[in-house]
Amino acid sequence: MHGDDTRPWTFYAFAAFFTLFVLFLYGPMIVIYILSFQGPNGGMTFPLNGVSLHWFSALVSQTRVGDIAGSFVRSIGLAAIVAVITVVLSVLAGLAFRRRFRGSAFAFYLAIASLIMPGLFVGLGIALTFRLLGLPTEWFTTGLGAQLTWTLPFGLLIMFAVLGRFNRSYEEAATDLGATNWQKVREVTLPILLPGIIGVALFGFTLSYDEIARTALAAGARNTLPLEIWAMTTNVTSPTLYAVGAVTTIVSFIVIIVALGSIAIVQRRRAAAGMRTE
Amino acid sequence: MAIVNPAADAFAASDRAEPEAVEYPGERASWLQVAPLVVVLLLFFGLPMLVVLAVSFFDFSRTEIIPAFIFDNYIDLFRSEVTLRLYASSLKFAAIVWAVTLVLGFNIAYFLVFHVRGLLFQIGLFLLCTVPFLTSNIIRMISWIPFLGRNGIFNQALQGAGITSQPLEFLLFSDFAVIVAYVHLFTLFMVVPIFNSMARIDKSLLEAARDAGAGRFRVVAEVVWPLSRTGIALGSIFVVTLVMGDSFVVRTMSGGQSASVVSALQNEVAALQYPPAAASAVIMVIIVTLMVAGILRVVDVRKELAG
Amino acid sequence: MTRSSSEPKNKFSRRTLLKGAAAGGAVVATQGVGGFPTVWAQNTKDVTLVHAGGSYAAIKEIGDQATKDLGFKIVMQAITDDVQLNRSLTQPQTIDINNIDSTKLPYLLGKGAIAPIPVAKYKLWSETVPLFTKGAYPNGTMASTQGLAPIEAMFYADKDAKKLAGKPTEFLTMIPTIYNADTLGIRPDLVGGRDKITSWKDLLDPKFKGKTALVDYAPVGVMDVAMALESRGDFKYADKGNMTKDEIDKTIKIMIDLKKGGHFRSFWSTFDQSVNLMASGEVVVQSMWSPAVTAVRSRGIDCYYVPLKEGYRGWFVGLAPMAHLSGLKLDCAYEYMNWFNSGWQGGFIAKQGYYSAVPATAKKFLTPEEWDYWYDGKPAAVDIKDPYGTLMEKKGSTRDGGAIWDRMGNIACWNTVMDEDRYLTRRWNEFVSS
Numbered sequence A: 001m002h003g004d005d006t007r008p009w010t011f012y013a014f015a016a017f018f019t020l021f022v023l024f025l026y027g028p029m030i031v032i033y034i035l036s037f038q039g040p041n042g043g044m045t046f047p048l049n050g051v052s053l054h055w056f057s058a059l060v061s062q063t064r065v066g067d068i069a070g071s072f073v074r075s076i077g078l079a080a081i082v083a084v085i086t087v088v089l090s091v092l093a094g095l096a097f098r099r100r101f102r103g104s105a106f107a108f109y110l111a112i113a114s115l116i117m118p119g120l121f122v123g124l125g126i127a128l129t130f131r132l133l134g135l136p137t138e139w140f141t142t143g144l145g146a147q148l149t150w151t152l153p154f155g156l157l158i159m160f161a162v163l164g165r166f167n168r169s170y171e172e173a174a175t176d177l178g179a180t181n182w183q184k185v186r187e188v189t190l191p192i193l194l195p196g197i198i199g200v201a202l203f204g205f206t207l208s209y210d211e212i213a214r215t216a217l218a219a220g221a222r223n224t225l226p227l228e229i230w231a232m233t234t235n236v237t238s239p240t241l242y243a244v245g246a247v248t249t250i251v252s253f254i255v256i257i258v259a260l261g262s263i264a265i266v267q268r269r270r271a272a273a274g275m276r277t278e
Numbered sequence B: 001m002a003i004v005n006p007a008a009d010a011f012a013a014s015d016r017a018e019p020e021a022v023e024y025p026g027e028r029a030s031w032l033q034v035a036p037l038v039v040v041l042l043l044f045f046g047l048p049m050l051v052v053l054a055v056s057f058f059d060f061s062r063t064e065i066i067p068a069f070i071f072d073n074y075i076d077l078f079r080s081e082v083t084l085r086l087y088a089s090s091l092k093f094a095a096i097v098w099a100v101t102l103v104l105g106f107n108i109a110y111f112l113v114f115h116v117r118g119l120l121f122q123i124g125l126f127l128l129c130t131v132p133f134l135t136s137n138i139i140r141m142i143s144w145i146p147f148l149g150r151n152g153i154f155n156q157a158l159q160g161a162g163i164t165s166q167p168l169e170f171l172l173f174s175d176f177a178v179i180v181a182y183v184h185l186f187t188l189f190m191v192v193p194i195f196n197s198m199a200r201i202d203k204s205l206l207e208a209a210r211d212a213g214a215g216r217f218r219v220v221a222e223v224v225w226p227l228s229r230t231g232i233a234l235g236s237i238f239v240v241t242l243v244m245g246d247s248f249v250v251r252t253m254s255g256g257q258s259a260s261v262v263s264a265l266q267n268e269v270a271a272l273q274y275p276p277a278a279a280s281a282v283i284m285v286i287i288v289t290l291m292v293a294g295i296l297r298v299v300d301v302r303k304e305l306a307g
Numbered sequence C: 001m002t003r004s005s006s007e008p009k010n011k012f013s014r015r016t017l018l019k020g021a022a023a024g025g026a027v028v029a030t031q032g033v034g035g036f037p038t039v040w041a042q043n044t045k046d047v048t049l050v051h052a053g054g055s056y057a058a059i060k061e062i063g064d065q066a067t068k069d070l071g072f073k074i075v076m077q078a079i080t081d082d083v084q085l086n087r088s089l090t091q092p093q094t095i096d097i098n099n100i101d102s103t104k105l106p107y108l109l110g111k112g113a114i115a116p117i118p119v120a121k122y123k124l125w126s127e128t129v130p131l132f133t134k135g136a137y138p139n140g141t142m143a144s145t146q147g148l149a150p151i152e153a154m155f156y157a158d159k160d161a162k163k164l165a166g167k168p169t170e171f172l173t174m175i176p177t178i179y180n181a182d183t184l185g186i187r188p189d190l191v192g193g194r195d196k197i198t199s200w201k202d203l204l205d206p207k208f209k210g211k212t213a214l215v216d217y218a219p220v221g222v223m224d225v226a227m228a229l230e231s232r233g234d235f236k237y238a239d240k241g242n243m244t245k246d247e248i249d250k251t252i253k254i255m256i257d258l259k260k261g262g263h264f265r266s267f268w269s270t271f272d273q274s275v276n277l278m279a280s281g282e283v284v285v286q287s288m289w290s291p292a293v294t295a296v297r298s299r300g301i302d303c304y305y306v307p308l309k310e311g312y313r314g315w316f317v318g319l320a321p322m323a324h325l326s327g328l329k330l331d332c333a334y335e336y337m338n339w340f341n342s343g344w345q346g347g348f349i350a351k352q353g354y355y356s357a358v359p360a361t362a363k364k365f366l367t368p369e370e371w372d373y374w375y376d377g378k379p380a381a382v383d384i385k386d387p388y389g390t391l392m393e394k395k396g397s398t399r400d401g402g403a404i405w406d407r408m409g410n411i412a413c414w415n416t417v418m419d420e421d422r423y424l425t426r427r428w429n430e431f432v433s434s
Helices: A009-035 A054-061 A068-096 A104-116 A119-133 A142-163 A169-176 A181-210 A225-232 A240-273 B010-017 B027-055 B072-079 B081-115 B119-134 B137-142 B153-160 B175-199 B203-211 B216-227 B229-244 B248-253 B261-270 B274-298 B301-306 C012-023 C026-031 C060-070 C081-090 C102-108 C150-154 C200-204 C218-232 C245-260 C271-279 C290-297 C327-340 C344-350 C359-363 C368-374 C404-410 C421-433
Strands: C048-053 C073-078 C097-101 C175-186 C212-215 C264-268 C285-288 C312-321 C391-393 C411-414
Touching: A009 A240, A009 B081, A009 B119, A009 B137, A009 B175, A054 A240, A068 A104, A068 A142, A068 A181, A068 A225, A068 A240, A068 B027, A104 A142, A104 B027, A104 B229, A104 B274, A104 B301, A119 A142, A119 B027, A119 B261, A119 B274, A119 C081, A142 A181, A142 B027, A142 B175, A142 B229, A142 B301, A169 A181, A181 A225, A181 A240, A181 B119, A181 B175, A225 A240, A225 B137, A225 C073, A240 B119, A240 B137, B027 B274, B072 B274, B081 B119, B081 B175, B081 B216, B081 B229, B081 B261, B081 C421, B119 B175, B137 B175, B137 B248, B175 B216, B175 B229, B175 B248, B203 B216, B216 B229, B229 B274, B229 B301, B261 B274, B261 C081, B261 C421, C048 C081, C048 C327, C060 C073, C060 C327, C060 C344, C081 C097, C081 C102, C097 C102, C097 C327, C102 C150, C102 C312, C150 C175, C175 C200, C175 C290, C175 C327, C175 C404, C200 C218, C200 C285, C212 C218, C212 C271, C218 C245, C218 C285, C218 C312, C218 C411, C218 C421, C245 C421, C264 C271, C271 C285, C271 C290, C290 C391, C312 C327, C312 C404, C327 C344, C344 C359, C344 C368, C404 C411
Parallel strands: C048 C073, C048 C097, C212 C264, C212 C285, C312 C411
Antiparallel strands: C097 C312, C175 C285, C175 C312
């Protein structure tokens, strides 16, 4: 690390730039947060018609919101499963691509094409295929599969970024010290890759939690949250939608704090074990 | 170090690198590692894709889809000037959004990696950028509408500050609005891979370059940028495919006044016209895959990884 | 619970009925309005039926009430029209009760996805408005048959359910549930008064340039423009609901010119968008739905659903059991569909501005004041509330367009799918991309 404590002027320029970007990201979100406290007779746009927790309580008491609670539970569950599968499969595949192997071009372009295919058709194709096979479509089978065609290519490509320029000397050192392959992966490779892996997990989770196009025709008889929200916007809507957004943000902050906390713990352990990444 | 390496032809390179007879060391391990991903993708993408491909050759009437092997759907597609217009529109959005997100993504990643001290703080700020991405795309997209509208917050602020006297109409239900929403929704996809690439750059390299008398911008241009190229290429792939595959944003933010390849295809699926929609999907996969191959011609991410 | 809002305040007998319905439901379910078949609760309690439809119909509260009244589970799945149609055909097993928009019926015809309904299974047929049973208004005059009129859509030619009969037979395509008359919504404060818009042609008036909107759905969007062009005297369509290629070309050409000239501010694809366009003043004249007008008004912004001299664009939806149902599940499906029109649902959706196919039953679940306001077009004697108890209209206001048959009795054209649907979709894509 740099020794001196004075920041160059570029730091302040970049910090200002970054702040503007965060404002751009959160600006419209803040509108949502404010409007979620809309009074009971208020609508989805300004002006505020009083201030209340009405729409949050509507979310809990399940009036006028469709099946938000049910679809929320499904979406969280599905996103968690997708995140786990995406992490495991794309980390494995990423490791595979560190060596040359025959068929790597096929595997790679399969993932790329899967990323590109218009989502609606992935869902439709899966529905037709499963019908031909005589299998039912459910959010946790075909819906899961449809989302994986989306999250796996993302996961794989992010692993390319994570693994790129990964310094092999640590692994070689471990081998020299007599570590088995599994020990090497567990003790050396994975801890170094951990931040990247958490990134893949977050990506998988978010992409799944938000997915509409692919899931729409593959989710079967139960909606995921985005499907429910999308269907709701076709009818009388209320600031409940915004309350969903506000709650999601709060939940995400909690998840992030937990994630950061766990990284901090891992770091401390690693520091204690005398290993550094940089 | 230059990013553009004309010799690194993605296809040619893989052909050269993989003659049938040669067995690479550790190949079996690689196969085992990549197999689960390939199996899942073959099952949920490969198989359905074959069905779609078959359907694209089917005939159809208003009420029925007739199994056949005709090229009419493709011929119609190539003959229609609507196709050209749709691709022109989608490509325009893709190009603009790519350029904007690249500038944003590179600078944000640079700031996080090289200016922010402390891994935890770094990751904290990084996650701060990701929080809005956990809120449903639909809600985030809709949230721009009260912001950009004729009587929206932005117009009121402009008029309040005396910058404009009339509300600016082009802010909403326009290509501008579409691009704003795309940038809002997709910048993260550029930040993440570039951040990951940059985080792997050995900082002593930068110091060495600076010690050798290189100015700040030369260090960025000649060390950081080339060493981030994997991330840049991956981010570009994400953003280009996301924009090319979108229909929700273009539809909502343009107020239904602009179209994309996929929004047109969606109209056909809504009217159960699968065969022409399938043909359109097949063509789109081919065209966008070629675009990705073009990106990989510049930076072969597989080669970067396998060394 | 906010159910109390639906409880009549002054009629003792009705209140007891309601209490009975709310408490056990068995009263209504077993001997209620139409005399339901008695399916033993022990057998049916494990049955679950998925009712999929637009969010204006597949409302969770209705499903919950049905579950309570019937003793088996109704799961409401709100989905968009296009997803529903595609799912009905590619994965019919995921739906049990299909909520069918009449415009989707032609796509489903002859595909074997939905089952024909023998008239005898529907107990409330004789009480259903004659618009569906005979194609006539209660006063005996015949309704318009431009587009897909109810009488054309209600009946299969025979039990094979391959073709529509166009006249009464023994096999229903669906049990009619909700219908309404659509027209233009305006902002009286921004167009210079309620009386400034009187005809469909005002939608194309250059003075509203940049302040008009249409629905982003080809069959309906084109029909609204056709109504306007016909009233402006550009041309006369043989059937606005079933244009020829030539008519489509002429219409789309004018639409493209209008679009390039900046006449349209937006094309909305969700309810919400239409409300926000109007409430924010982005648009002052647009094609919209009745509850959207109310939603704008409930924000304290004046919005008027104009009765136009050429008449309304009508629509209706219904329920049909999916063909894969059989035995007990099919019996439950019939019981549910009968329940659907037995009043509770009709009362609920009346307060969103929609009409029930069996108004007499809905009336039992409305207060006299609510009935007078929603159905009879009389000034509200009390504040009018929505199904959730939120204030919608202040005392003294009158429903735009008046009584049910002043509105439904003046339909110029019904929502439809044209024979040239394929061509229309292609031209519409061209229109949007130009």
